[in-house]
Amino acid sequence: MQRGDMVRVASIDLGTVSSRLLLAEVKDGVIVDSRKRTIITDLGEGVDATGRFLDAAVARVLKACSSFVEDIEAFAPRAVCTTLTSAARDASNGQDLLDGLERLGLVPEVIPGEVEAKLTFYGVAHDFPGERIAVADSGGGSTEVVVGRYTPGEPLEVECARSMDIGCRRVTERFLSCQPARAEDLEAARDFAREQFEPYWSRMARRPERLVAVGGTVTTLVAMDRGMQVYDSSLVHLHDLELSQVEAAQRRLSTLSVEQIAALPGIQPKRAPVILAGSLVIGELMRTGGYGSLTVSENSLMAGMAATLYEALCKEVPAIGWMPRVSC
Known part of the structure; x- marks a missing residue:
């Protein structure tokens, strides 16, 4: 071939x-x-x-x-x-x-986590040729963040790739097993996320202007914000998600039981137990990185x-x- x-x-x-x-x-x-x-x-x-x-x-x-x-x-x-x-x-x-x-x-x-991060970056960066970007993949057990650039025909540039042991399932089991969530548990989960992400961003002399995020948490947050009864990829891929929208989702989700979350438009019922934790992780990722918005991509590790x-x-x-x- x-x-x-x-x-x-x-x-x-x-x-x-x-x-x-x-x-x-x-x-x-x-x-x-x-x-x-x-x-x-x-x-x-x-x-x-x-x-x-x-x-x-x-x-x-x-x-x-x-x-x-x-x-x-x-x-x-x-x-x-x-x-x-x-x-x-x-x-x-x-x-x-x-x-x-x-x-x-x-x-x-x-x-390994770094291979996972690079595969995801490679899959996402095709939509942003020549642009220096940060790509985050927040999953159930870990979050990978990569900064770099992909220009077709040239070697892939990866400046910093790191896999951190924080994700929606891990945070749920450690801090949010009781939902509706208690205020002290929410704050503990935010502190944990902040401690993971701050060192990554603080070591970077110049952060990319664009943060791109992939994974079920961010696509669900868009679907939830738009009240999608039926998921529509065309309304999610490359859609901008504001930090204010993530924080609004956190406030709403934190007052509900898992059963009530599962009934919301845009939520897959099986994702209901972990979406609150996922929104906290994404919120702290954005806040510690200084991003008021991010771009959601449906490309991911598999595209890479x-x-x-x-x-x-x-x-x-x-x-x-x-x-x-x-x-x-």
């Missing part, structure tokens, strides 16, 4: 809260057509407290991946990559999940993976400097 060829690739990303599938047609490293599926499987349930996956959580992920495999077989891609992130890095019994994935015919790989798979199939050194394990 060589540059200019069109190729089909598939990417599975197994995160702390959701399991995701991307089926993409890629040309010259750019996705020209794609289909996505997301299933909230809550793999990280209890991991922060116990250091182990629950059997039920493993079963949920394997069930989701079994359906993904059916979709992949029908799509017939040239290459498939399966990655696991924060929860799998933390769980002492992660091999149980890896073994189950291998039985499905997948080749799973637990990726699709571009990286294309480079690997062309026998090129991937732009992010990491070669994925591939099943065909």
Whole structure:
């Protein structure tokens, strides 16, 4: 295969809260057509407290991946990559999940936080060619922040990439297990987030003008703000989200039970237990970085993976400097 060829690739990303599938047609490293599926499987349930996956959580992920495999077989891609992130890095019994994935015919790989960050940055930065940006991916167990620049035809510039152990599932289990939330628990969660993010921003001489964020928390906050009864990607991708809107969501969510949150327009019921914590994380990320608004992107790690798979199939050194394990 060589540059200019069109190729089909598939990417599975197994995160702390959701399991995701991307089926993409890629040309010259750019996705020209794609289909996505997301299933909230809550793999990280209890991991922060116990250091182990629950059997039920493993079963949920394997069930989701079994359906993904059916979709992949029908799509017939040239290459498939399966990655696991924060929860799998933390769980002492992660091999149980890896073994189950291998039985499905997948080749799973637990990726380091910095690789996760660079893949996400690469996927997002295609929409901002030549622009120095900060990209944040706030998930269930960790938040990755990368500052850099991507200019087509030139090496990827990454100035600072860091993965921090803070995400909506982790913050929920540590501080917000009781909802409606108590004022002291909300403040403790904010303090925890601030302590994570302030050192990252303080080491940076000049912060990028644009902060781009990906992940289920920010897309849900947009959907919630717009009162979406049915999720519309076209109204979310590259939409600006103001800090004032995030803070308004925090105030509203903090007064509600999980059941009441689940009934709100724009909220996936399975995300209801963790969206308050997610909004606190995003709010402190913005506040400590000095950002009054951010840009929401629906591109993510999987878009970066699709571009990286294309480079690997062309026998090129991937732009992010990491070669994925591939099943065909």
